[in-house]
Amino acid sequence: MNPALIVFKKELTEMLRDKRVRSTAFFGPIFLIFVLMTIFSSVIGGLTDRAKDPTSLKVTAVGKPLVEVLKKAGFGVTEAPNEAAAAALVQAGTVRVGAVPVKGDPAVLSVRILFDDAEQLSQIGKSQLSVMFEGINGVALKAYLKREKVPDATVQPIKITEKNVGQPKKGGADLIVGLLPYLIVIWAFYGGMSIASDLVAGEKEKATLETLLISPVGRTQIVLGKLLALGTVCFLSSFSSLIGLAIFALIKPAGSSKIFEGGLGVTPMAAIVTAIVVLPLVGFFASLLITLSTIAKSTREAQTYLGLASFVVVMPAMFSQFLGLTEYANAKWVNLVPVLGTASNIRLALIGKSDATSVLLCVFSSLVLAAIMMTVTVRLFRREAVLGRS
Structure with a gap:
């Protein structure tokens, strides 16, 4: 078996055994979207009833x-x-x-x-x-x-009639279209953030990194194995939001009918497009997280770096919620903006308006960033000064 795959299997097994990873990366997104949808269904239902009565x-x-x-x-x-x-x-x-x-x-x-x-x-x-x-x-x-x-x-010389010339609505309700891309993108980062500080910085503190470095496995294979393991956790964490939404739709709490009037929006095609645009972004996030953990001398220092980096992810992801209200909703350059392009393509997939050009531009942008960050990560792992505790 390839040494990188051996490291991947080892790291992934340890991650899945960690309660923090299970609670933060997997159950966290499910719980959060369930709570948010419950609150929104109650509020929207109340406002709708008041408007009608x-x-x-x-x-x-x-x-x-x-x-x-x-x-x-x-x-x-x-x-x-x-x-x-x-x-x-x-x-x-x-x-x-x-x-x-x-x-x-x-x-x-x-x-x-x-x-x-x-x-x-x-x-x-x-x-x-x-x-x-x-x-x-x-x-x-x-x-x-x-x-x-x-x-x-x-007294009424002009008679007005209305006709919808748009395509029949295939996607989900406005709330789902606005909220889900944001949650998928941020959990692709936060899911891995829960364990990233331990991957390198934590091993420095425990003095277990030296043991791994003197093993027959090359350093490039070690870092690639860690990247694959962390990327897997990030990817699964991002899709946990979809699981939470599916559970909410199956349970159908009181008032939820208002939210799903436009449909759930998660069609097989929407899921495929989402996976395609999220995968390269996950590669970028995993590389960034490991890079920051490698630079840090301790777990606490790594957590500080990761906290600062999270703002870079959250800001464009937040803007994606309002993108549909702006004139830039269908602009091609949006697909080249990190994080925002991914969220934009997920939004288009949920409303049934996926565009091959937009998807390719988004994937290309994320792949370039992922390749650059992976190169940086591998080079850092080859430097003794960076891997030391002092």
Whole structure:
């Protein structure tokens, strides 16, 4: 058997026996996505129910005419003596929105809607009141046109219809598309980070690295074996998020139907594309982690370096959550940006819009980085000064 494979088997076996690796790299992603999806399903379900049910909205109003109109519409109304009192109730959060009469044309009831722009439920309430008042205006207008025998086209010369010309949606819901690429990418790094400090720096402290270095196995084979083992853990950790999502979808907690209305998004093709773009990134991450562990003189020093490096991974990964809201969502140069390109291709795979050119650019960029970092790692392992404890 190839010496590198012997080292790989040894290191991987030790990693899988380590409770920290099992809890952080494998169970951590599953637990995190399960908790996040549970929280989001509860929040989204509550907001959706409030948006559909106007009677759940607390409203304040000034004057009997407005109070009667709102009560007739089914709102829970708290009457206020004046606009200042109504505004105070909205600001305090006692009610979500207010309606007060203002001076204007005596022939109509002029209304001012009070809301708090910092509160999402208040914004929802403002929209509900606006729709209700517009509906009342529409009913009155139709009655007038019918009474005067005036065609609708007289006051509505433009009739608007809508047609979706996009391809049928094949992918997952917006929440999954935004969250899953981020989790897959960061766990490809954090999964290996849990054990990386022990791979070289930890062995320096325990004085076990010298024993390994004087063995018949060459140093290049040793570092390649460690890279393969750590890369395997990183890859499995990144895909643990998919396992957590699958478990959540199977259990179907209360309110989760809102999240999966657009589908799960993890099709066989999406899984294949994800694996293709993640593999070279894992090679880069594993090389980076071992390099930092090799440079460090102790486990604590290695953990400091790894913590600083994690910010380099997290920042572009975080931006990937908002990439779909920008004009750069389909830009080709995004695929050349480390981490961001991988997350972008995972997002496109989840919505069923994978592009071969984008995937190739992403893989090429990650492979170049992985090759450079692997070369650095191998050269460091050949330097006695770096491998020493002093």
